[in-house]
Amino acid sequence: MSNTFDAIIVGVGAMGSAACLALAKRGLRVLGIEQFSTPNDRGSSHGATRIIRKAYFEHPDYVPLLHETYDLWRQIENAAAADLFHRVGLLLVGVPTGDVITGVLRSAAAHQLDIHSVSEREFDQRFGMFHRPEGAAALFEPNAGYLLVEECVQTMCALAERQGATILRHRRVTDWSIDSHGVRVTTDNETFLADRLVICGGAWAGRLLTYLAPALEVRRKVQLWFACDPDRFDVASGTPVFAYDLPEGFYYGFPSIERDDAKIAEHSGREIVSDADTLDRELHSADTQRVVAFVGRFVRGATTRVTRHSACMYTMSPDQHFFVDRHPRYENVSFAAGFSGHGFKFAPVIGEILADLAINGATHRPAGFLRVGARTTPVVLACGRPS
Ligand SMILES: Cc1cc2nc3c(=O)[nH]c(=O)nc-3n(C[C@H](O)[C@H](O)[C@H](O)COP(=O)(O)OP(=O)(O)OC[C@H]3O[C@@H](n4cnc5c(N)ncnc54)[C@H](O)[C@@H]3O)c2cc1C
Incomplete structure (x- = not known):
């Protein structure tokens, strides 16, 4: 194998596998380097499922990117003859004046998205x-659903390799540097050279991009599965993906898939991880208490018995919007980081944006709001000095 490539992608999780695919599709000689397997259960892209939705309470500016990401997931499914996106709908319940319900309504109105308010009668009959x-307010988004997270990463890697990409697992x-010849990337015992570097390090992004490190906060998030009767809580019984924005926290969950349990977890909460390598993967009673209380009060179709768990990490940016940009000092280095617990659904479009940045230095896609320099002063100041 030659050690020289057109582009090297460091980190082949969600965003890295999508970047490998996008760059390989455009004819570049691509090398992806991943410290674990692809997929793996060490980073942020595991645990069977991720929610995908368009009525984006986080900001309406994400919606055009979501339109493209929906198209790209369909293309990936077609190219691989894979079933990755399950369009089961999303039931959202919440405080009517809260940021989530009002944000969903704002995005839906701005982009004419298909959502409807669920009456008490419909709720009783259908949910x-x-x-x-x-x-509480209740909204239903029929075109939302879930993605099979590990299968998505595996499929994007397989398609990238089919297009000629090399992926090293x-x-x-351990290091990267830039000189007049281009990019030099080193592992424990190899050196690779390329014209361009794309960094997609997930919870390790701060190590690979020291200037961004002060702005990133890694959080421990435990995914829990609860015993349930699948006949009452699977997709065939009409159970959608669901999310509750309550005064005590933000919870979400999925219908039962293949087994007699269903994943339900808390999105809110802040348990900081000092080192992604030493994430505590054990289950503690504090991990279950709040979610068990939520399930006991609001999820009639599941029991409060925890069957299994999986620890995962959110990498938060200060404003909870993604960082997708070029390095401020090196024009041939681009990166995607800080996905703040809501990035997975965007992976294919982020891959395309990274390919645009790597090849053209800019993107025509409406992603300018994700650049570091486009943020408010406190967010920009939270980042360190480029080195
Ligand atoms: C519990 C949980 C629930 C979530 N729910 C949703 C949801 O419902 N919907 C949604 O859209 N998003 C959701 N997210 C967020 C989404 O999963 C993440 O934003 C996304 O997976 C992050 O992708 P990534 O590529 O940045 O990180 P990862 O997929 O973790 O990839 C980073 C990769 O880089 C590798 N790496 C790092 N450093 C190096 C190095 N030095 N050398 C080689 N490899 C390296 C890592 O091993 C890793 O594989 C959730 C996240 C979690 C944790």
Whole structure:
């Protein structure tokens, strides 16, 4: 194998596998380097499922990117003859004046998205597996659903390799540097050269991009599965993906898939991880208490018995929007980081944006709001000095 490539991608998780695919499709000689397997359960892209939705409460500017990501997931499914996106709909229950319900309505109105308000009667008839709190709003987004997270990463890697990309697994990048010849990337015992570098390090991004490190906060998130009767809580019984924005926290979950349990977890909460290599993967009683209480109160279709768990990590940016940009000092280095617990659904379009940045230095896609320099002063100041 030659050690010289057109582009090297460091980190082949969600964003890295998508970047490998996008760059390989455009005819570049691509090398992806991943410290674990692809997929793996060490980073942020494991645990069977991820929610995909368009009525984006986080900001309406994400919606055009979501339109493209929906198209790209379909193309990936077609190219691989794979079934990755399950369009089961999303039931959202929440405080009517909260940021989530008002944000969903704002994005839906701005982009004419298909969502509807669920009446009490419809809720009782159709969503009897859930309890609606007194005075809560309920919205249903029929084109939302879930992605099979490990299969998505595996499929994007396989398609990238089919397009000629080389992906090296179980190799940790220890350093990278730039000189007049281009990029030099080193692992424990190899050196690779390329014209361009794309960094997609997930929870390790701060190590690979020291200037961004002060702006990234890694959080421990435990995914829990609860015993349930699949006949009452699977897709065939009409159970959608669901999310509850409550005064006590933000919870979400999925229908039962293949087994007699269903994944339900808390999105809110802040348990900081000082080193992604030493994430605590054990289950503690503090990990279950709040979610068990939520399930007991609001999820009639599941029991409060935890069957299994999986620890995962969010990499938060200060404003919870992604960082997708070129390095401020090196024009041939681009990166995607800080996906703040909501990035997976975007992976294919982020891969295309990274390919645009790597090849053209800019993107025509409406992603300018994700550049570091486009943020408010406190976010820009949270980043360190480029080195
Ligand atoms: C519990 C949980 C629930 C979530 N729910 C949703 C959801 O419902 N919907 C949604 O859209 N998003 C969701 N997200 C967020 C989404 O999963 C993440 O934003 C996304 O997976 C991050 O992708 P990534 O490529 O940045 O990180 P990863 O997929 O973790 O990839 C980073 C990769 O880089 C590798 N790497 C790092 N450093 C090096 C190095 N030095 N050398 C070689 N390799 C290296 C790592 O091993 C890793 O494989 C959730 C996240 C979690 C944790």
